[in-house]
Amino acid sequence: xxxxxxxxxxxxxxxxxxxxxxxxxxxxxxxxxxxxxxxxxxxxxxxxxxxxxxxxxxxxxxxxxxxxxxxxxxxxxxxxxxxxxxxxxxxxxxxxxxxxxxxxxxxxxxxxxxxxxxxxxxxxxxxxxxxxxxxxxxxxxxxxxxxxxxxxxxxxxxxxxxxxxxxxxxxxxxxxxxxxxxxxxxxxxxxxxxxxxxxxxxxxxxxxxxxxxxxxxxxxxxxxxxxxxxxxxxxxxxxxxxxxxxxxxxxxxxxxxxxxxxxxxxxxxxxxxxxxxxxxxxxxxxxxxxxxxxxxxxxxxxxxxxxxxxxxxxxxxxxxxxxxxxxxxxxxxxxxxxxxxxxxxxxxxxxxxxxxxxxxxxxxxxxxxxxxxxxxxxxxxxxxxxxxxxxxxxxxxxxxxxxxxxxxxxxxxxxxxxxxxxxxxxxxxxxxxxxxxxxxxxxxxxxxxxxxxxxxxxxxxxxxxxxxxxxxxxxxxxxxxxxxxxxxxxxxxxxxxxxxxxxxxxxxxxxxxxxxxxxxxxxxxxxxxxxxxxxxxxxxxxxxxxxxxxxxxxxxxxxxxxxxxxxxxxxxxxxxxxxxxxxxxxxxxxxxxxxxxxxxxxxxxxxxxxxxxxxxxxxxxxxxxxxxxxxxxxxxxxxxxxxxxxxxxxxxxxxxxxxxxxxxxxxxxxxxxxxxxxxxxxxxxxxxxxxxxxxxxxxxx
Numbered sequence: 001x002x003x004x005x006x007x008x009x010x011x012x013x014x015x016x017x018x019x020x021x022x023x024x025x026x027x028x029x030x031x032x033x034x035x036x037x038x039x040x041x042x043x044x045x046x047x048x049x050x051x052x053x054x055x056x057x058x059x060x061x062x063x064x065x066x067x068x069x070x071x072x073x074x075x076x077x078x079x080x081x082x083x084x085x086x087x088x089x090x091x092x093x094x095x096x097x098x099x100x101x102x103x104x105x106x107x108x109x110x111x112x113x114x115x116x117x118x119x120x121x122x123x124x125x126x127x128x129x130x131x132x133x134x135x136x137x138x139x140x141x142x143x144x145x146x147x148x149x150x151x152x153x154x155x156x157x158x159x160x161x162x163x164x165x166x167x168x169x170x171x172x173x174x175x176x177x178x179x180x181x182x183x184x185x186x187x188x189x190x191x192x193x194x195x196x197x198x199x200x201x202x203x204x205x206x207x208x209x210x211x212x213x214x215x216x217x218x219x220x221x222x223x224x225x226x227x228x229x230x231x232x233x234x235x236x237x238x239x240x241x242x243x244x245x246x247x248x249x250x251x252x253x254x255x256x257x258x259x260x261x262x263x264x265x266x267x268x269x270x271x272x273x274x275x276x277x278x279x280x281x282x283x284x285x286x287x288x289x290x291x292x293x294x295x296x297x298x299x300x301x302x303x304x305x306x307x308x309x310x311x312x313x314x315x316x317x318x319x320x321x322x323x324x325x326x327x328x329x330x331x332x333x334x335x336x337x338x339x340x341x342x343x344x345x346x347x348x349x350x351x352x353x354x355x356x357x358x359x360x361x362x363x364x365x366x367x368x369x370x371x372x373x374x375x376x377x378x379x380x381x382x383x384x385x386x387x388x389x390x391x392x393x394x395x396x397x398x399x400x401x402x403x404x405x406x407x408x409x410x411x412x413x414x415x416x417x418x419x420x421x422x423x424x425x426x427x428x429x430x431x432x433x434x435x436x437x438x439x440x441x442x443x444x445x446x447x448x449x450x451x452x453x454x455x456x457x458x459x460x461x462x463x464x465x466x467x468x469x470x471x472x473x474x475x476x477x478x479x480x481x482x483x484x485x486x487x488x489x490x491x492x493x494x495x496x497x498x499x500x501x502x503x504x505x506x507x508x509x510x511x512x513x514x515x516x517x518x519x520x521x522x523x524x525x526x527x528x529x530x531x532x533x534x535x536x537x538x539x540x541x542x543x544x545x546x547x548x549x550x551x552x553x554x555x556x557x558x559x560x561x562x563x564x565x566x567x568x569x570x571x572x573x574x575x576x577x578x579x580x581x582x583x584x585x586x587x588x589x590x591x592x593x594x595x596x597x598x599x600x601x602x603x604x605x606x607x608x609x610x611x612x613x614x615x616x617x618x619x620x621x622x623x624x625x626x627x628x629x630x631x632x633x634x635x636x637x638x639x640x641x642x643x644x645x646x647x648x649x650x651x652x653x654x655x656x657x658x659x660x661x662x663x664x665x666x667x668x669x670x671x672x673x674x675x676x677x678x679x680x681x682x683x684x685x686x687x688x689x690x691x692x693x694x695x696x697x698x699x700x701x
C-alpha cells in the first residue's frame with residue numbers, strides 16, 4: 001500500500017522544524033550581536049580612558065560569542081538528520097490515539113518482502129491501511145509549534161528596533177564609537193573642556209632654575225577640583241597635585257625652580273589634556289663683569305688700567321665718571337640690552353655683541369656715564385632661544401662730591417680791634433677731591449665789597465685736599481676807622497664739573513673797630529675776670545686738698561676698702577678733673593688776651609714779657625700738674641695694697657700744694673702787671689698832656 005501521503009505530511013513537518021530551528025538560531029545570534037555591540041558601546045562611553053586595544057578586545061569577544069551562538073544554535077541543530085521515524089514518533093506523542101500504528105506502519109512497510117516469511121502481508125497491509133485512515137484526518141502541524149522561535153524572533157526584532165532607534169537618535173555618538181574602533185585619535189564629546197593658556201606650545205623650553213606656571217581655563221561643566229599630574233625625567237610614576245582656582249576663572253599651578261625635564265598633563269571632570277613635555281636648558285647669564293673707570297680730571301683719581309679691570313658689577317664713582325662695562329656670558333648670544341633704573345621704569349639700550357678669544361659671540365660691552373645713583377642690568381637673548389628672565393641687577397652709586405669744609409681756626413669768633421691792629425686769619429680748608437679756589441670776601445660801610453684771592457697765602461697749590469691759609473688783615477692798610485664794623489667771609493670751591501662746582505661759605509665774622517683805650521679797658525676787664533676765676537679755682541683746689549688729707553687719715557694703709565671709701569676716692573679724682581677743665585678754659589682766655597694785646601699793638605715797654613711768665617706757669621699747671629693729680633687719685637682708687645694707695649695720695653697732696661702755690665703766684669704776677677699797666681697808662685696820659693701843651697704853645701697867638 002502506498003505511504004506517500006503520510007511521508008509527504010512528515011516531510012512537511014521536517015521542513016517546518018528546520019525553518020523554526022533556523023529562526024531560533026539566527027535570533028539568538030542576533031541577540032548576542034546586539035548585546036556585544038551595546039556592551040562595547042557602553043564600556044567605551046562610560047568607562048574613562050579605555051585603551052584602543054581593550055575596546056577592540058571587548059568587541060571581538062562579542063563577535064566570538066555571536067559565532068559560537070551561530071554554531072550552537074544554527075549549524076549544530078541543522079546538521080542533525082530528522083528521520084521519518086523520528087517525526088512519526090513526534091506525531092505519536094502529539095496524537096496518542098494512534099497507538100503506535102503510524103510508526104509501526106512505516107517500519108513494517110519498509111520491511112515488506114525482506115521478512116515476508118515472518119510477517120503476514122495481509123496484516124501489514126491492514127495495519128498500513130488503518131494508519132493511513134487515522135493519519136489522513138490528522139493535522140501534523142502541531143507537532144512542531146512555532147511559538148518559542150517566533151517569540152524569540154519578536155524579542156530580537158524588538159531589540160533591533162530599540163537599538164536602531166537609539167542609534168538613530170544618537171547617531172553622532174554611534175559614529176564616534178565606530179570611528180574609535182579603528183582609531184585612538186577620536187574622542188568622545190565631553191561635558192568639560194580644558195584649554196591650556198600657559199605655557200604655549202608643546203614641547204616647552206624653559207631656562208634652568210626658572211619657575212614654570214601652568215594656567216588653564218575650564219569650559220563647559222566646571223568641576224570642583226582640577227588635578228595636574230607630572231613626571232620628571234627618569235621617574236617611573238607620576239605625581240598628582242591640586243591646581244588653584246583663581247578669581248578670574250582660571251586654574252593655576254606653579255613649578256618652582258625647575259632644574260630637570262618633565263612632562264605634565266591636566267585632568268578635570270571628564271577631560272584630560274595631552275602630555276606636555278618641558279625641556280630644561282641653561283639660561284643665558286653674565287658670568288663675569290669687568291669695569292674700567294675713567295674719572296674726571298678734577299678728582300685726581302687714577303683711571304683704571306684696562307689690562308687690570310675691576311671685577312665687580314657694582315659701580316661706585318663720582319659724578320661725571322665714564323665706565324666701560326664688559327660682560328662675559330655663558331652661552332652664545334644673539335642680542336643684548338642694558339636696562340637702567342628700577343623694575344618697570346627701565347631705560348633700555350641695545351648693546352653690541354662681540355666674539356671672545358675662541359671666536360664665540362659671548363662678550364657684551366656698555367659705556368655708562370655716572371650721572372646719578374641708579375641700577376642697571378644686562379639682558380641676554382641666547383642662540384638656544386632662551387632669554388634672561390630675571391637678570392642680575394647691579395648698583396650705580398654716584399658718590400657724593402662733598403662741598404669743601406672750611407674751619408677758621410683764628411680768630412674763630414667776632415673780635416674787637418683797634419684801627420692799627422694787624423690780625424691773622426688762619427684757615428684750614430679740606431675737600432674730598434681737592435680745593436680749587438679760596439677767597440676772602442670783605443664788606444665794610446662806605447667801601448666797595450672786596451674779594452681777595454688767597455692763592456698766595458696757602459701752604460699748598462690747587463687742587464689740594466687740605467690747604468692751610470694764613471692771611472694777615474691789616475686794619476691800617478684797609479683804612480679802618482673807629483666805629484667801623486668790618487664783615488669778612490671765606491669762600492671755597494672744589495673742581496666738580498657736573499653740574500657745577502661745589503661752593504662753601506663760612507659764617508660771617510665781624511671786626512668791630514674801637515678806640516685804643518676802649519680796647520685796653522676790655523682787656524683789663526678780661527684780666528680781672530681771670531683773676532676772679534683763679535681765686536675760685538684756688539678755693540676748689542684747697543677743698544680738694546683737704547679731702548685728700550681726710551682720706552689719708554681715714555683709710556690709712558688698709559688693703560681692703562669699703563664701697564663708699566672707694567667711691568670717695570673716685571669722687572676726689574672727678575673733683576680734680578673738673579678743676580682741670582676750669583683751668584683749660586682760663587688758659588684759653590689768657591692766651592686770647594695775649595694775642596689780642598699783640599695783634600692790636602697794645603704792649604708797651606716790657607708788658608709782653610710781664611705776661612709771658614704767668615702764661616708759662618698757667619700752662620704748666622693746666623697741662624701737667626692738675627691732670628697728674630687727677631690720675632694719681634684714679635690710681636689710688638684702684639690699687640690693691642694700702643701702702644701703695646697711701647703713696648699715691650701723698651703724691652697727690654704734694655701736687656695739689658704745688659698747684660695752689662703756682663696759682664697764687666700767677667695771681668701775684670697778674671697783680672704786678674695790672675700795677676705796671678696803671679703806671680704805663682699814667683705816664684702815657686702825662687705825655688699826651690705834655691704833647692697837647694706843646695701844640696697849644698706852637699699855635700700863633
